[in-house]
Structures are given as structure tokens and as C-alpha cells.
Amino acid sequence: MNSAALKYRLGSFLLLSEISLPELEAEPLAADSAAGLDASDTEAVSIRIGPVPERIEGIVANESRWWASRTEYLQRIPGVANFLVRNGREILVEPAANASAEEIRAYLLSPIFSALCHQAGMYSLHASAVRVGNGVVAFLGNTRAGKSTLAAGLAQRGYSVIADDICLLDTRARDGEKNADSGLTRVVPVAPALKLWRSALDHLGTSLADLPRVVRHEEKYRLKLSDALPIRLPLLQIFFLEWNSANDSEADSDSNAPLAIVPVEGVEAITRLMEFTHCDYLMKATGRQTGNFLLCGRILREARAYNLRRPRNFALLDHTLNALEDHFAEIPR
Numbered sequence: 001m002n003s004a005a006l007k008y009r010l011g012s013f014l015l016l017s018e019i020s021l022p023e024l025e026a027e028p029l030a031a032d033s034a035a036g037l038d039a040s041d042t043e044a045v046s047i048r049i050g051p052v053p054e055r056i057e058g059i060v061a062n063e064s065r066w067w068a069s070r071t072e073y074l075q076r077i078p079g080v081a082n083f084l085v086r087n088g089r090e091i092l093v094e095p096a097a098n099a100s101a102e103e104i105r106a107y108l109l110s111p112i113f114s115a116l117c118h119q120a121g122m123y124s125l126h127a128s129a130v131r132v133g134n135g136v137v138a139f140l141g142n143t144r145a146g147k148s149t150l151a152a153g154l155a156q157r158g159y160s161v162i163a164d165d166i167c168l169l170d171t172r173a174r175d176g177e178k179n180a181d182s183g184l185t186r187v188v189p190v191a192p193a194l195k196l197w198r199s200a201l202d203h204l205g206t207s208l209a210d211l212p213r214v215v216r217h218e219e220k221y222r223l224k225l226s227d228a229l230p231i232r233l234p235l236l237q238i239f240f241l242e243w244n245s246a247n248d249s250e251a252d253s254d255s256n257a258p259l260a261i262v263p264v265e266g267v268e269a270i271t272r273l274m275e276f277t278h279c280d281y282l283m284k285a286t287g288r289q290t291g292n293f294l295l296c297g298r299i300l301r302e303a304r305a306y307n308l309r310r311p312r313n314f315a316l317l318d319h320t321l322n323a324l325e326d327h328f329a330e331i332p333r
Contacts, residue, residue, distance in 0.1 A: 005017060005018055006020065006021070006026040007026060008021055008024040008025070008026050009024070009025070010024060010109075010113070010190060010192070011117075011168045011188045011189070011190035012043050012122070012168065012170070012188055013043050013044070013045050013116075013120075014043060014044045014045065015045050015046075015047055016044065016045070016046050016047065017046075017047035018047060018048050018049045019047055019049065019093060019101075019104065019105070019108065020101075021105060021108075021109070022105075022212075023105065023109060023192050023193055023222060023224075024192050025192075043120070044089070045088075045089055045090065045091065045116065046089070046090050046091070047090075047091045047093065047108070048090070048091070048092055048093070049092075049093055049094070049095070050092055050093075050094065051094055052074065052082040052083065052084045052092055052093075052094040053074070053084065055067065055074070056069050056072045056074050056084070057069060057072075058070065058071075058072075060285040060286060061281065061282055061285035061286075065077070065078075068115075068282055068285065068286070070286050070287070071086065071087050071119070072084065072085065072086050072087075073085040073115045073118075073119065075107075075111070075112065075115075077096075077103075077107055078096070079096050079099065079103075080095075080096055080099050080100070080103045080104055080107060081093050081094055081095045081096055081099055081104050081107065082094040082096075083107065083108070083112050085112060085115045085116050085119055086119075087119060088116055088117075088118075088119035088120030088121065089120075091108070091112060091116060093108065100215065100216050102212065102213060102214065102215055102216060103215045103216065106214050106215050110165060110166065113166065114166055114278040114279055115279060117166070117168060117278065117279075118278065118279040118282060118286075118288075122168060122169070122171075123168075123169045123171060123277060123278075123292070123295055124166045124167055124168045124169060124277070124278040125138060125140060125166075125167040125169065125238075125273075125276055125277060125278065126140060126141070126142070126165065126166075126167075126276045126277070126278055127139055127140040127141075127147060127163065127165075127167040127238070127276065128147035128148050128150065128151040128161070128163055128164045128165065128167070128191075128194075129151070129161070129162040129163040129167045129187055129191075129235075130151055130154050130155070130159040130160060130161055130162060131159060131160040131162055131233060132159065132236065132237075132328045132331055133236075133328075133331055133332070134233060134234075135184075135233050135234045135235065135236035135237075135331070136162050136187040136233050136234065136235050136236060137235075137236060137237040137238070137239065137328070137331075138163070138167050138187070138235060138237075138238045138239070139151065139238075139239050139241055139308070140238055140239065140240050140241065140272075140273075140276040141240070141241035141276075145241040146241055147164070147165065147241065148164055148165070148194045148195055148196050148200070149196065149197075149200040149204075149317070150241075150320070150321070150324075151164060151194060152194050152196055152200065152204055152206075152223065153204065153317055153318075153320075153321045154321060154324070155194075155225070156204060157321065157325070161191045161194060161225050162187055162189050162190075162191055162233070163187065163189070163190055163191050164191045164193070164194045164195060165195065166190060166278065167187060167190075168187070168188040168190045169185055169186070169187060169188065169235070169295075169299075170185070170186040170187070170188050170232050171185055171295060171298075184234035184235065184302050185234065185235050185295075185298065185299050185302060185303070186232035186233060186234050186235065187232060187233060187234075187235050188232055189231075189232070191225055192224065192225065193222040193223055193224045193225055194222070194223045194225060195214050195220055195221070195222055195223075196220065196221055196223055197219060197220050197221075198219040198220070198221065199219075199314065200314070201221060201223070203314040203315075203317060206223065208221060211223060234302070235299060235302065235303045236302075236303055236304070236331060237303055237304045237305070237306065237331065238273070238299075238303055238304075238305050238306070239261075239305075239306050239307070239308040240264060240272055240276075240305070240306070240307050240308065241308055241310075242307055242308065242309045242310075243309070243310070243311075243312045244258040244259065244260075244309045244310055244311050244312070258309070258310075258311055259309065259310045259311065259316075259319060259320060259323055260307070260308075260309045260310075261306050261307070261308055261309075261323065261324075261327055262306060262307045262309070263304065263305070263306055264305040264306060264307055265300075265305070269300050269305040270293065270296045270297055270300060272305075273296040273299065273300065273305070274292055274293060274296050277292055277296070280292070308320075308324075310323075
């Protein structure tokens with residue numbers, strides 16, 4: 001922890017944080033600016049350490065460890081911290097006794113950050129993404145679907161990683177465009193590191209030396225990336241990740257490995273895309289379900305959607321990457 005405020009950039013946000021975030025590049029703030037945020041920066045966010053209230057008012061959705069209103073989100077993680085997100089501009093953190101700083105940051109930079117994006121009126125996909133030509137392709141899937149592993153494998157082949165787990169979308173109209181329905185949805189670069197399981201790192205030939213764990217009790221590590229691209233590129237294609245049901249161990253060579261890239265269209269594509277929107281469980285409760293449906297429809301007018309079915313076998317990862325590169329070759333550059 002660090003009582004002195006530090007300034008960080010993460011996606012569209014300027015973070016003024018009392019918690020040290022070594023995963024991000026930081027610049028110490030002058031003493032006279034540490035007391036507050038520049039009101040002219042509409043995407044500035046303060047992260048403070050302090051007591052979190054027992055409850056919030058106006059609850060519209062909740063489960064056993066989180067509660068949400070239209071302007072606040074309260075989450076309690078036993079043994080780690082209590083978090084309160086307000087108005088898309090403030091995060092309050094109350095660390096548990098003897099809490100691991102790594103675990104606090106893991107929650108802060110993932111589910112709490114996605115709640116912040118939601119409150120700020122932004123949209124993000126549960127996806128990793130890489131640059132292909134003049135655009136971005138995104139890999140959508142649940143935990144352990146292999147999103148980060150695919151991104152890391154493509155990074156070894158020279159592709160720039162744009163997002164990991166949180167693929168933040170810029171849906172605003174561009175200069176010269178009449179409204180937000182014209183022009184392409186763009187992806188905001190927000191990938192300081194890839195979070196990879198030890199098995200994936202071993203297969204990729206990446207040494208664990210000096211790699212920090214995401215949390216102390218898991219064999220999952222942060223692989224720091226080079227500086228993210230400063231530009232926002234259009235989202236061109238999305239891949240829904242699936243494991244092939246065939247017995248992967250029976251595939252004795254790349255040539256007969258079970259793999260398929262299958263187009264997904266219409267209502268099925270929209271429904272699946274909505275399911276992979278971060279905070280989808282809050283959309284209806286906070287009055288944004290219709291907006292999310294319209295956004296997903298817009299994205300799929302601009303970007304092609306596919307199911308990527310591939311073997312659950314690290315030995316065949318290169319086969320999957322080869323198939324993806326062959327597919328990318330058809331994307332206009």
C-alpha cells in the first residue's frame with residue numbers, strides 16, 4: 001500500500017490512487033495536486049483507502065457478496081477487501097487484516113474496474129484482443145477458455161495485444177460523423193499484462209523467473225507487455241471460444257486435429273455477444289439492457305462473428321494459431 005497518491009493511465013481513465021499499482025506505469029503527483037482531481041478530466045478516477053459502508057441505498061440487484069444501485073456498487077471479498085465504486089469516478093478500498101496486496105490489486109484491476117466502466121456508461125467485453133492490420137480481433141470466452149493463451153501465442157508471432165480479459169469499447173461518434181450509429185466501434189487499448197496459467201507459460205517457453213503471481217495461492221502469473229498502442233482501432237472480428245468435443249489425444253498430428261472456424265449470425269450472435277458483456281447481470285437492473293442489445297447489434301453489423309472450436313491440447317496450440325493466421329490473411333489490410 002502507498003498513502004501517497006500516484007497517477008496512472010488505464011484505458012480511457014486517469015487513476016489517482018492511494019494504492020500502488022506496479023502493474024501500471026506511474027508518475028508521482030505533486031503534493032498540491034494529490035488532494036483531488038482536475039475537474040476538466042471527465043474520465044478521472046480516485047482510488048482511496050478507507051472504511052466502506054455496511055450497505056448502500058437504492059439496491060436494484062444483489063447476491064451474497066455484492067450489492068448494486070444505479071450509482072454505487074459494493075463488493076465484499078472475505079480475507080481480501082471491501083470495495084465501493086461510486087458514479088464511475090471513485091473507488092474506495094477497505095483492506096482486510098493481513099490482506100495480500102497482490103490479491104487486492106487483482107480484484108481492483110479486473111472485476112472492480114469492469115464495474116467502474118459500467119458505471120461510467122462504457123461497455124466492455126469479456127475478451128482478449130490483438131491487432132490485425134488496421135483493426136482488432138477479439139477472443140470471447142469464460143474463465144479458462146484460453147483467451148489469454150491465444151493472445152500470448154499470437155504476440156509471440158508479432159501481433160500487438162490490445163486487451164486481456166477486459167476489452168473496452170469506444171462507442172462514441174468520430175469527428176465528422178453525425179451520430180454514434182455511423183462509423184466503427186473502436187477498441188480502447190487496455191492491456192498492461194497478460195494473465196497466464198503456468199501450464200500455458202511452460203508451453204510458450206516463457207520463464208517464470210521474476211513473473212509476479214496474480215494471487216499468491218494460484219499458479220497464474222502476470223506477463224508484462226510492451227506499451228499498449230495509443231490509438232483506438234476498429235473491432236473487425238470476434239471469436240467465441242469453444243473446446244472441441246472430440247478426443248484431442250487421438251489427434252496425432254496437426255493435419256488431423258479437430259478445429260473449425262464457423263460463422264455465427266443473427267439472433268444467436270447477438271445473444272452470445274450480450275452474454276460476454278461485462279456486468280451483463282446489471283444491465284437490466286440499471287436500465288441498460290436495451291442499450292446493450294442495440295450496441296451488440298451495431299457491433300455485429302460492423303464485425304464478423306465466428307465460433308472457434310479447437311482442441312484442448314497445448315501440443316496443438318500452434319495448429320490453432322496457424323489456422324487463425326490463415327483466417328486473418330483474408331481480412332483487408
